Amino acid sequence: MSxxxxxxxxxxxxxxxxxxxxxxxxxxxxxxxxxxGLLKKMIGEVPDDPELDHPE
Amino acid sequence: xxxxxxxxxxxxxxxxxxxxxxxxxETKDGKLSRMIAHxxxxxxxxxxxxxxxxxxxxxxxxxxxxxxxxxxxxxADQWEExxxxxxxxxxxxxxxxxxxxxxPESLAVSTSGWNTQTTHSMDRRFMNALxxxxxxxxxxxxxxxxxxxxxxxxxWFPFADISNSKCVVLFGHNPRKHSWTPIxxxxxxxxxxxxxVIVLDPRVSDQAEVADMHLxxxxxxDAAMCLGWLNVIINEALYDKDFVxxxxxxxxELRERVNEYPLERVAEITGVxxxxxxxxxxxxxxxESACIPxxxxxxxxxxxxxxxxxxxxxxxxxxxxxxxxGELLGGFNPDYIxxxxxxxxxxxxxxxxxxxxxxxxxxxxxxxxxxxLSEHTKRVYGYEYADIVMGCYMANPSAxxxxxxxxxxxxxxxxxxxxxxxLMSYPNQxxxxxxxxxxxxxxxxxxxxxxxAMLADYVLPGDVFSERNHLSDSWSWRLGLTLSQxxxxxxxxxxxxxxxxxxxxxxxxxxxxxxWGTIEEVLDYRLTPSGKSFxxxxxxxxxxxxxPEYRKYRKTGFATxxxxxxxxxxxxxxxGFDPLPYHREGPAxxxxxxxxxxxxxxxxxxxxxxxxQVKVLRDRMPSPKLFMHPEDAAKQNIVDxxxxxxxxxxxxxxxxxxxxxxMKQGHIxxxxxxxxxxxxxxxxxxxxxxxxxxxxxxDDPEFLDYEQGIPHFKGxxxxxxxxxxxxxxxSEQVLAG
Ligand code: SF4
Numbered sequence: 022m023s024x025x026x027x028x029x030x031x032x033x034x035x036x037x038x039x040x041x042x043x044x045x046x047x048x049x050x051x052x053x054x055x056x057x058g059l060l061k062k063m064i065g066e067v068p069d070d071p072e073l074d075h076p077e
Numbered sequence: 078x079x080x081x082x083x084x085x086x087x088x089x090x091x092x093x094x095x096x097x098x099x100x101x102x103e104t105k106d107g108k109l110s111r112m113i114a115h116x117x118x119x120x121x122x123x124x125x126x127x128x129x130x131x132x133x134x135x136x137x138x139x140x141x142x143x144x145x146x147x148x149x150x151x152x153a154d155q156w157e158e159x160x161x162x163x164x165x166x167x168x169x170x171x172x173x174x175x176x177x178x179x180x181p182e183s184l185a186v187s188t189s190g191w192n193t194q195t196t197h198s199m200d201r202r203f204m205n206a207l208x209x210x211x212x213x214x215x216x217x218x219x220x221x222x223x224x225x226x227x228x229x230x231x232x233w234f235p236f237a238d239i240s241n242s243k244c245v246v247l248f249g250h251n252p253r254k255h256s257w258t259p260i261x262x263x264x265x266x267x268x269x270x271x272x273x274v275i276v277l278d279p280r281v282s283d284q285a286e287v288a289d290m291h292l293x294x295x296x297x298x299d300a301a302m303c304l305g306w307l308n309v310i311i312n313e314a315l316y317d318k319d320f321v322x323x324x325x326x327x328x329x330e331l332r333e334r335v336n337e338y339p340l341e342r343v344a345e346i347t348g349v350x351x352x353x354x355x356x357x358x359x360x361x362x363x364x365e366s367a368c369i370p371x372x373x374x375x376x377x378x379x380x381x382x383x384x385x386x387x388x389x390x391x392x393x394x395x396x397x398x399x400x401x402x403g404e405l406l407g408g409f410n411p412d413y414i415x416x417x418x419x420x421x422x423x424x425x426x427x428x429x430x431x432x433x434x435x436x437x438x439x440x441x442x443x444x445x446x447x448x449x450l451s452e453h454t455k456r457v458y459g460y461e462y463a464d465i466v467m468g469c470y471m472a473n474p475s476a477x478x479x480x481x482x483x484x485x486x487x488x489x490x491x492x493x494x495x496x497x498x499x500l501m502s503y504p505n506q507x508x509x510x511x512x513x514x515x516x517x518x519x520x521x522x523x524x525x526x527x528x529x530a531m532l533a534d535y536v537l538p539g540d541v542f543s544e545r546n547h548l549s550d551s552w553s554w555r556l557g558l559t560l561s562q563x564x565x566x567x568x569x570x571x572x573x574x575x576x577x578x579x580x581x582x583x584x585x586x587x588x589x590x591x592x593w594g595t596i597e598e599v600l601d602y603r604l605t606p607s608g609k610s611f612x613x614x615x616x617x618x619x620x621x622x623x624x625p626e627y628r629k630y631r632k633t634g635f636a637t638x639x640x641x642x643x644x645x646x647x648x649x650x651x652x653g654f655d656p657l658p659y660h661r662e663g664p665a666x667x668x669x670x671x672x673x674x675x676x677x678x679x680x681x682x683x684x685x686x687x688x689x690q691v692k693v694l695r696d697r698m699p700s701p702k703l704f705m706h707p708e709d710a711a712k713q714n715i716v717d718x719x720x721x722x723x724x725x726x727x728x729x730x731x732x733x734x735x736x737x738x739x740m741k742q743g744h745i746x747x748x749x750x751x752x753x754x755x756x757x758x759x760x761x762x763x764x765x766x767x768x769x770x771x772x773x774x775x776d777d778p779e780f781l782d783y784e785q786g787i788p789h790f791k792g793x794x795x796x797x798x799x800x801x802x803x804x805x806x807x808s809e810q811v812l813a814g
Binding site for chain 1: 119121125126128129130241255401616617620625627
């Protein structure tokens with residue numbers, strides 16, 4: 022693997038981790054909220070799953 | 078004493094299984110009302126139906142809430158309620174007497190850190206202060222032993238970067254929507270990004286059904302399969318030549334060993350077509366990045382050490398160590414003092430370490446082998462002891478129970494068991510019972526009355542994850558820190574495992590080693606490198622992951638004696654073992670015992686031996702079921718839901734049968750950990766000798782993996798006997814379900 026490709030791959034992962042850490046904030050600022058919005062776009066909505074319910 | 082919490086929502090790390098999903102706890106009027114999925118889109122799928130059953134578990138009517146003292150014969154399940162203070166006072170006094178008479182090594186402790194979560198290694202700290210090396214844990218059969226063996230090859234236990242991988246290899250591992258859920262989600266994410274998935278499993282498992290390649294190997298032949306893969310990868314020059322030249326040691330010797338396993342031989346051992354073996358090896362080696370995630374299957378075989386080392390060797394030879402999509406060698410979290418340090422392993426004298434049970438015969442995960450890595454671990458990771466997944470400085474469980482039963486090589490007369498149904502969690506349940514019956518003092522710390530707790534002198538009620546604060550670092554396996562907040566107060570008489578060890582240490586005169594009065598003080602201390610307190614961390618964030626650094630070995634080398642990846646292990650050689658990996662046959666089937674039995678299998682509704690008393694989970698899985706192939710069932714005149722006995726020379730299990738096309742012919746799958754809480758008071762130890770797989774597998778020396786002493790849970794001989802009638806005493810639900 023070329024050094025450039027390696028550098029790009031590594032930094033893409035680091036960037037993703039920075040982005041994820043922003044979405045974990047409890048009192049998000051504007052940038053944190055934008056990061057969460059971006060993540061939502063990338064991942065999509067997670068629908069409710071009836072298999073998780075425990076009707077008695 | 079107990080303050081009521083207001084209605085609120087908090088983040089909790091679920092400990093119902095070992096994977097630690099972060100969920101949201103909702104409380105109402107001081108009670109946990111619901112556990113629900115995360116609100117962060119990246120984490121929202123990491124939840125299974127056991128996690129959402131948390132309120133049913135934590136609020137269960139049968140939860141232990143008062144300390145109990147035995148009043149009848151041991152195992153008679155007769156108790157008087159006492160205060161926590163009285164219990165600690167008496168336990169300290171009685172433990173002191175045992176230690177005075179037999180020495181500190183006569184205390185053995187068994188835990189499951191997955192269940193107890195917040196011990197903060199205080200069990201080891203207590204034992205090291207007292208002078209006992211005899212700590213055992215379920216992780217000796219599952220992940221902990223893999224961590225210890227991985228360290229022999231490259232000094233750390235990597236975590237697979239599955240989501241970013243281009244090829245995921247599952248050796249018998251079968252993550253599903255409701256078991257190992259986050260791993261299941263990672264595999265799906267990788268697949269969506271174009272990753273290929275290779276499954277090696279005798280069964281057509283859920284993962285095999287959707288895999289790109291499926292190799293139906295004979296149970297227990299993982300090592301042979303890996304040697305076959307290496308044969309292809311080395312002889313077709315598919316390995317990473319630069320990495321091998323610069324960072325490995327013993328390649329020529331490995332090549333020689335691998336050439337003893339031509340594909341025809343591997344095909345014969347594993348039962349898989351040679352061309353399929355070659356094709357899958359090429360797919361793995363040719364991928365841009367690839368990973369072999371940890372698997373509980375390779376952990377439990379007669380060549381387990383070799384097979385785990387072979388996974389490590391494959392990772393290294395294909396250049397997949399510490400790269401995105403490969404296997405990450407994380408190291409200690411820089412912001413958090415690891416449990417490895419809190420355990421105070423330096424404190425235990427060499428004389429006492431030498432007494433660690435099993436270390437003379439099966440040293441791989443004991444002090445004897447692991448301390449040979451100390452200076453190298455310090456060189457690379459900054460500290461001598463890396464107790465990853467709590468699995469790297471353990472006594473051998475079989476040797477420990479044997480010492481409890483026979484008092485050889487020396488007596489073990491006090492047994493403390495925390496969050497761990499030890500009776501049913503290790504091989505040879507009959508010997509474990511014998512050992513427990515021969516104790517002067519047994520203390521159980523539990524949330525429900527288990528068969529193990531029924532054998533105790535004192536039973537202390539434990540807390541659960543919604544009732545305590547914690548910050549999880551996955552026992553140094555992964556790098557992130559995950560917040561778990563106390564949502565409600567524990568029952569009045571309950572304690573955390575941290576409190577238990579703290580209070581006992583103070584009573585026994587070494588309280589200065591336990592200066593933190595509360596769990597929050599421990600968390601503050603552990604966070605000192607970050608400059609934050611626990612309150613500050615939890616006000617800011619619910620998770621933090623340090624940005625990854627890759628290929629750190631280029632600067633530091635590997636934490637092994639040579640500083641390289643040791644394809645030929647200098648440690649194993651120094652300990653008198655074969656330094657190169659090999660395949661060893663498990664016990665053979667015969668006319669009397671014609672089936673290969675594999676045990677230790679996890680079912681979606683339960684974790685280990687837990688949760689059988691939780692209605693909403695038990696309704697999903699009311700009775701134990703063996704799986705058989707249709708042709709095997711037809712031969713035995715067995716149909717779905719027939720009751721049978723599965724017999725081995727060591728013991729027998731009574732269960733129902735499900736006939737499944739997905740089973741490999743000649744194999745029988747046995748679920749793990751079945752007992753019947755509803756039979757408490759009617760059957761011996763709540764039916765824990767009726768359907769428990771722990772009675773089946775022998776643990777005599779000839780059936781154990783040489784280096785670790787792991788039994789061969791994956792493919793030992795057994796036979797099926799059909800029962801004319803269902804067993805007596807079973808509930809309606811079991812009979813019908
Ligand atoms: S997989 Fe289920 S039981 Fe395990 S930690 Fe996650 S939610 Fe809890």
